[in-house]
Amino acid sequence: MKISVILPAKNEAGGLPKTLAALRSLLPDSEIIVSDDGSTDETAKLALEAGAKVVSSPYSMGNGAAIKRGTRAARGDVLVFMDADGQHDPVHITRLLARLENGYDMVVGARDWAGQAGVHRGMANTFYNWLASRMTGARVMDLTSGFRVVKADKFREFLHLLPNGFSYPTTSTMAFFRSAYAVAYEPIPVHKRIGKSHIKPVRDGIRFLLIIFKIATLYSPLKLFVPIALAFSFGGLAWYAWTFATMHRFTNMSALLFSAAVIVFLIGLISEQITALTFKRND
Structure with missing residues (x-):
């Protein structure tokens, strides 16, 4: 050696x-x-x-x-x-x-x-x-x-x-x-x-x-993107609960936060697929 x-x-x-x-x-x-x-x-x-x-x-x-x-x-x-x-x-x-x-x-x-x-x-x-x-x-x-x-x-x-x-x-x-x-x-x-x-x-x-x-x-893209998506989801849910309790309505901010959660999660899925293809090609 x-x-x-x-x-x-x-x-x-x-x-x-x-x-x-x-x-x-x-x-x-x-x-x-x-x-x-x-x-x-x-x-x-x-x-x-x-x-x-x-x-x-x-x-x-x-x-x-x-x-x-x-x-x-x-x-x-x-x-x-x-x-x-x-x-x-x-x-x-x-x-x-x-x-x-x-x-x-x-x-x-x-x-x-x-x-x-x-x-x-x-x-x-x-x-x-x-x-x-x-x-x-x-x-x-x-x-x-x-x-x-x-x-x-x-x-x-x-x-x-x-x-x-x-x-x-x-x-x-x-x-x-x-x-x-x-x-x-x-x-x-x-x-x-x-x-x-x-x-x-x-x-x-x-x-x-x-x-x-x-x-x-x-x-490992999902380990990064999933927590971010969950943070947006909980933020949207909390804001919706607040606005529903105080104004009895679903606001644009809640919709924006929920949309951001979905987009981030989908980006994570795409990144995971790209990573899988990369490993398969290298193997």
């Missing part, structure tokens, strides 16, 4: 040498790839000096784009993704690999509350985990963790779905669950990152939500 370790990196000269030294010590026979996302410091130079394979972009395209470039360059049967900023300790890779050998297709290093970068990020990630669990029907313990090991052939099936920004963990996790690939979580501690985070909480938070809905629509 050949292992490829992929580290997306943008201006990570501060923490990268320590991470690469630890990786080389723990996994001497593995392929180590640093996917340089348009760094303006010595990230690429330090990676080459440490004996890593470097794939670079002339300008920054995003963390997801770096993951895609690194995956295309990898030759391993198993891919290990981890941050280059010192948050992830390479010593935990062996635990993730051990779980993978038990029949799983992907094993994710799950952070606890102490591993979250602040209260606001922790609350946001808790909400993302809950929402993704509802959409996939499986327990999602850490939707946004960038520390994971995965079978290369399975991961490449979804490479075209990955966004270029900071949401590749979200997309890949939900895609694996909805495709019935076995996913496990392994609790891990994380360290404080070295250097400055590139995540913008508001902008990237909205993107995470959009990606959750996008993958849910792609793999």
Whole structure:
């Protein structure tokens, strides 16, 4: 089993040498790839000096784009993704690999509350985990963790779905669950990152939500559309009850809400049929 370790990196000269030294010590026979996302410091130079394979972009395209470039360059049967900023300790890779050998297709290093970068990020990630669990029907313990090991052939099936920004963990996790690939979580501690985070909480938070809905629509549309249709239905029913009790009439607003419920539900059915045809074609 050949292992490829992929580290997306943008201006990570501060923490990268320590991470690469630890990786080389723990996994001497593995392929180590640093996917340089348009760094303006010595990230690429330090990676080459440490004996890593470097794939670079002339300008920054995003963390997801770096993951895609690194995956295309990898030759391993198993891919290990981890941050280059010192948050992830390479010593935990062996635990993730051990779980993978038990029949799983992907094993994710799950952070606890102490591993979250602040209260606001922790609350946001808790909400993302809950929402993704509802959409996939499986327990999602850490939707946004960038520390994971995965079978290369399975991961490449979804490479075209990955966004270029900071949401590749979200997309890949939900895609694996909805495709019935076995996913496990392994609790891990994380360290404080070295250097400055590139995540913008508001902008990237909205993107995470959009990606959750996008993958849910792609793999299980009715789980998204039915609750919305029911909300319109109950809204129309409640408004009708109110107007009937106060004015003894059925208003245009009630008709609009009921119509919206029917339209949303029908869109969900059509999306479900399109999804079924897509899976049938791929099979």
